[in-house]
Amino acid sequence: MSEIAAAHDDHHDYHPSGLWRWVTTTNHKDIGTLYLWLAMIMFFIGGAMALVIRTELFSPGLQFVDPQFFNSMTTLHALVMIFGVVMPAFTGLANWQIPLMVGATDMALPRLNNWSFWILPFAFAMLLSTMFMDGGGPAGGWTLYPPLTLQTGNALPFVIFSIHFMGMSSIMGAINIIATIVNMRAPGMHMMKMPLFVWTWLITAFLLIAVMPVLAGGVTMLLTDKFFGTSFFNAAGGGDPVMFQHIFWFFGHPEVYILILPSFGVVSSILPTFSRKPLFGYSSMVYATASIAFLSFVVWAHHMFTVGMPLAGELFFMFATMLIAVPTGVKVFNWVATMWRGSMTFETPMLFAIGFIIMFTIGGFSGLMLAIVPADFQYHDSYFVVAHFHYVLVPGSIFAIMAAVYYWLPKWTGNHYPERLGKWHFWLSTIFVNLTFFPMHFVGLAGMPRRIPDYALQFADYNMLASIGAFGFGFAQLLFLYIVVVTIRGGEKATDQVWEGAEGLEWTLPSPPPYHSFTTPPVVR
Amino acid sequence: MPERIRRLLPNLKSILNLRRLAAGAILLPVASAALAGWDTLNMPVGVTEVSRIVYDLHMLIFWICVVIGIVVFGAMFYSILMHRKSRGVTAATFHESTTVEVIWTVIPFIILVAMAVPATATLIKMEDSGQSEMTIKITGYQWLWRYDYLDHDFGFYSFLSTSRDSIRDRAEKGEHYLLEVDRPLVIPTNTKIRLLVTANDVIHAWWVPDLALKRDAIPGFINELWTQIDDPGVYRGQCAELCGRDHGFMPIEVHAVPPDEYRAWVEKQTASVAE
Numbered sequence: 187m188s189e190i191a192a193a194h195d196d197h198h199d200y201h202p203s204g205l206w207r208w209v210t211t212t213n214h215k216d217i218g219t220l221y222l223w224l225a226m227i228m229f230f231i232g233g234a235m236a237l238v239i240r241t242e243l244f245s246p247g248l249q250f251v252d253p254q255f256f257n258s259m260t261t262l263h264a265l266v267m268i269f270g271v272v273m274p275a276f277t278g279l280a281n282w283q284i285p286l287m288v289g290a291t292d293m294a295l296p297r298l299n300n301w302s303f304w305i306l307p308f309a310f311a312m313l314l315s316t317m318f319m320d321g322g323g324p325a326g327g328w329t330l331y332p333p334l335t336l337q338t339g340n341a342l343p344f345v346i347f348s349i350h351f352m353g354m355s356s357i358m359g360a361i362n363i364i365a366t367i368v369n370m371r372a373p374g375m376h377m378m379k380m381p382l383f384v385w386t387w388l389i390t391a392f393l394l395i396a397v398m399p400v401l402a403g404g405v406t407m408l409l410t411d412k413f414f415g416t417s418f419f420n421a422a423g424g425g426d427p428v429m430f431q432h433i434f435w436f437f438g439h440p441e442v443y444i445l446i447l448p449s450f451g452v453v454s455s456i457l458p459t460f461s462r463k464p465l466f467g468y469s470s471m472v473y474a475t476a477s478i479a480f481l482s483f484v485v486w487a488h489h490m491f492t493v494g495m496p497l498a499g500e501l502f503f504m505f506a507t508m509l510i511a512v513p514t515g516v517k518v519f520n521w522v523a524t525m526w527r528g529s530m531t532f533e534t535p536m537l538f539a540i541g542f543i544i545m546f547t548i549g550g551f552s553g554l555m556l557a558i559v560p561a562d563f564q565y566h567d568s569y570f571v572v573a574h575f576h577y578v579l580v581p582g583s584i585f586a587i588m589a590a591v592y593y594w595l596p597k598w599t600g601n602h603y604p605e606r607l608g609k610w611h612f613w614l615s616t617i618f619v620n621l622t623f624f625p626m627h628f629v630g631l632a633g634m635p636r637r638i639p640d641y642a643l644q645f646a647d648y649n650m651l652a653s654i655g656a657f658g659f660g661f662a663q664l665l666f667l668y669i670v671v672v673t674i675r676g677g678e679k680a681t682d683q684v685w686e687g688a689e690g691l692e693w694t695l696p697s698p699p700p701y702h703s704f705t706t707p708p709v710v711r
Numbered sequence: 712m713p714e715r716i717r718r719l720l721p722n723l724k725s726i727l728n729l730r731r732l733a734a735g736a737i738l739l740p741v742a743s744a745a746l747a748g749w750d751t752l753n754m755p756v757g758v759t760e761v762s763r764i765v766y767d768l769h770m771l772i773f774w775i776c777v778v779i780g781i782v783v784f785g786a787m788f789y790s791i792l793m794h795r796k797s798r799g800v801t802a803a804t805f806h807e808s809t810t811v812e813v814i815w816t817v818i819p820f821i822i823l824v825a826m827a828v829p830a831t832a833t834l835i836k837m838e839d840s841g842q843s844e845m846t847i848k849i850t851g852y853q854w855l856w857r858y859d860y861l862d863h864d865f866g867f868y869s870f871l872s873t874s875r876d877s878i879r880d881r882a883e884k885g886e887h888y889l890l891e892v893d894r895p896l897v898i899p900t901n902t903k904i905r906l907l908v909t910a911n912d913v914i915h916a917w918w919v920p921d922l923a924l925k926r927d928a929i930p931g932f933i934n935e936l937w938t939q940i941d942d943p944g945v946y947r948g949q950c951a952e953l954c955g956r957d958h959g960f961m962p963i964e965v966h967a968v969p970p971d972e973y974r975a976w977v978e979k980q981t982a983s984v985a986e
C-alpha cells in the first residue's frame with residue numbers, strides 16, 4: 187500500500203528499499219501496513235485451525251484427529267485469532283488512521299512503534315512452533331486454567347514467553363497511541379472534537395496498559411508453579427486453582443472490550459459518511475465508551491459463575507454485568523438514530539457496518555442472557571457461550587475491521603476497490619457466518635458442552651450445518667484477500683475525499699497521503 | 712431469610728407466564744415452527760422445581776430480547792428502506808437530543824431491574840442447600856466420575872460405556888452414544904439431596920441439563936449443590952469443563968427411582984460391600 191505513498195516522499199530522510207525498508211521503518215503508514223498484513227496472515231492460519239475443528243465435528247465419531255490435537259487446535263485457534271488477528275488489525279488501523287485523524291505527521295514514538303510490531307512475528311513463530319514440540323501444543327484452552335495447563339509438555343514455557351512478548355508489544359503500542367493522541371493533535375482538535383475512532387482507541391489503550399501486565403503476572407505464576415516449585419495454584423501446596431481464574435478474567439473481561447471498542451469507533455466513523463448525516467449523540471458515545479471500559483473491570487467473575495462463589499458475589503457480578511448492557515444499548519440506539527432520516531447509500535463499508543450492528547446486537551442479547559446467573563448455570567461452558575462470543579467477535583470485531591479496510595483502502599492506496607466484489611464478499615460472509623454460528627445457540631441450549639471433539643447423536647444436524655457454514659466463510663475470505671491485492675495493484679483512482687459524505691482530516695489529504703502525513707498542522711475549526 | 716425475601720417479591724410464576732403468553736401471541740408463527748423440534752433447539756424444561764424456574768427465567772429473558780430486537784431492528788430496517796439516497800431523500804441534520812438519550816438510558820435500566828428481580832429470587836433458592844435428607848460426594852477424575860454415598864459408606868466409579876469401535880466408526884452408534892455409563896448414579900425421587908462436588912486431578916464440571924445443575928469440580932475444594940427430582944427417569948449429562956484429552960468422553964447418567972426402589976438398591980449395594 188505504501189509503496190505508492192513513498193512516491194510522495196519529500197526526500198529529507200534516508201529510505202532503504204526492499205526488505206530492509208520494512209525492517210527498519212519508523213513510518214506510521216508502513217508499520218500500519220505491516221500490522222495489517224500480519225493480521226491477514228494469522229487470520230488464514232487461525233482459520234485453517236478452525237476448519238480442522240469443524241472437520242472433526244462434521245459428524246459424530248472420531249474421524250480425523252486425535253482428541254489431544256483437537257484440544258490444541260481450539261486453544262491455538264483462540265490465541266491466534268485474539269492476539270494475532272483482532273488486536274494487531276486494530277493496532278494497524280490505529281497506526282494508519284490516528285495520525286491522519288488528529289492531524290499529526292506521524293506517531294509520537296516512531297522507534298518504539300517499529301519495535302512493537304517486530305516483536306510480534308517472533309512471538310507468533312514461537313507460539314506456532316509449539317505444535318511440533320514433544321507433548322504437542324498447548325491444549326488446556328486459551329484460558330490456560332491450571333491444573334490442566336500445567337500438564338502441557340515442552341510447549342508450556344514457549345507459550346508463556348510468547349504471551350509475554352505479545353503483552354509487551356501491546357503495552358508499547360498502547361503507550362504510543364496515548365502519547366500520539368495526547369500530544370500530537372492539530373491546533374483546535376480538542377478532545378471532544380476527536381473522531382470516535384480516536385476516542386475509542388484512547389480508551390482501549392488505557393485498558394491494555396491496565397490489564398496486559400495482569401495477564402503477564404498470571405502466566406508467570408503458571409511458569410513458576412510448573413518449573414520452580416511454587417504452589418500459587420496448587421491446592422496440595424496451599425494454593426488455589428480458582429485464584430488463577432480470577433487473575434485471568436480480571437485481564438480477560440477488559441480484554442474482550444479491547445477487542446470490541448475500536449470497532450465501535452470504526453462503525454461510528456462509517457455510518458455518518460454513508461448516511462450523510464452527523465453521528466447522533468457524539469458526547470454520549472464518548473461517555474458510553476468510558477463507562478463500558480470502567481465497568482469492564484468489575485464484571486470479571488461472570489466467567490466463573492459455576493466455580494462456587496458465595497451468593498453475594500454471584501449477585502454483585504450479575505448486577506454489574508447487566509449494567510454494561512445500558513451503555514452498550516445507548517451505542518446501538520445512537521447508531522440507529524444516526525441512520526434515521528439520513529440519505530443512505532450502501533457501499534461495502536456501510537454494508538459491513540450495518541451487519542456489525544445487527545449481529546453484534548444479537549451477541550449482546552446472548553451476553554445479557556449469560557449474565558443471568560441461574561440461567562448461566564445451564565449456558566456456561568456450552569456451545570451457547572461459543573455462539574455468544576463468536577457473534578460479538580466475528581460479525582462483530584472482524585466485520586468492523588473489514589468495514590474499516592474497505593472504507594480507508596481507497597485513501598491508503600489511491601485506488602477504489604472493486605465494489606461488486608466487495609458486496610459479494612459481504613453477502614457471502616454474512617450468510618455463512620450465520621450458518622456457522624446460529625445453530626450453535628441451539629446445540630448449546632440442548633446440552634452440548636464446548637471444547638469436545640465428539641458429541642451425542644442429537645447434535646448431529648446442527649453441527650453439520652455449522653461445519654458447512656465454516657467452510658463457506660473460510661473460502662469467502664479468499665475473496666477478501668484477492669480484493670485487497672488487486673486494489674493495492676491498481677484500480678479506479680480515488681479522489682481526496684473518496685466518499686461523498688466523508689468528513690474529517692484524513693479526507694483533506696491526497697489519496698494516497700504523503701509519506702509524512704501533516705508536515706504543517708491543519709487548522710481545525 | 713430467603714423465605715421472607717421471596718414473599719416480598721411479586722409472584723414470580725404468574726409474571727413469567729403472563730409475559731410468555733403476551734410474547735407468544737405476537738410471535739406465534741415463529742414459536743410454533745420452533746416447537747416442532749423443541750428439545751433439540753432449546754433448554755430442557757427439566758424435572759425439578761428449580762429446573763422449571765430456570766427454564767421460565769431463560770424464556771422470559773429470551774422474549775424480552777426478542778421484543779427489544781424487533782423494536783430496534785424494526786426501526787433500523789424502516790430507516791434502511793425509506794431513508795436512502797436512491798429515493799431522493801435529503802439528509803436531516805439533527806445530531807443530539809438529551810431527552811432521547813435520557814429515555815433510552817432509563818428504559819433499558821428499568822427492563823434490567825425487571826429481569827434482575829426474578830433472577831435474584833431464583834438464585835437465592837438455588838443456593839439454599841439446607842435441610843437436605845442425604846448427601847452424595849461426586850469426584851471428577853481424568854476421565855471418569857466417582858460417586859460416594861456418604862450416608863451409607865459405599866461408592867463406585869462410573870465410566871463411559873460406549874465402545875471404542877463405535878467412536879471410531881467401526882461399529883453402529885447406539886441411541887445414547889457418548890451419554891451412557893457402566894454404573895449410573897442412582898438417587899431417589901422426591902428427596903432433597905445434597906451433592907458435594909470435587910475433583911482429584913484437574914478441574915471438571917458436573918452438568919446434568921435436566922436438573923439445571925452445573926458446578927465445577929475443583930481439586931482441593933468442595934462445592935455444594937442440591938436437587939430434588941420429581942419424576943423417575945434417566946437423565947444424562949456430561950463433563951462441562953475442559954479436563955484434557957478425553958474431556959468429551961466422561962458422561963453422567965442419573966437414574967432417579969422412587970424412594971422404595973432406592974432403598975432396595977442401597978441394601979443390595981451395602982450387602983455387596985459387606986461381602
Ligand code: HEM
Nearest residue numbers: 442445446488489514550553554556557566567571575578
Ligand atoms: C452486552 C455485553 C456483554 C455481556 C453482558 C457479556 C456477557 C458474557 C458472559 C456472562 C460470559 C460468560 C459466559 C460463560 O462462560 O458462562 C461471556 C463470555 C464471553 N464473552 Fe461476552 N458479554 C458481552 C459482550 C461481549 C463482547 C463485546 C465480547 C468481545 C468482543 C465478548 C466476548 C466474550 C468471550 C470471548 C467470552 C467467552 C470467553 C471464554 O470462556 O472463552 N462479550 N460474555
Ligand SMILES: [Cu+2]
Nearest residue numbers: 439442488489
Ligand atoms: Cu466477560
Ligand SMILES: [Cu+2]
Nearest residue numbers: 950952954958
Ligand atoms: Cu471435562
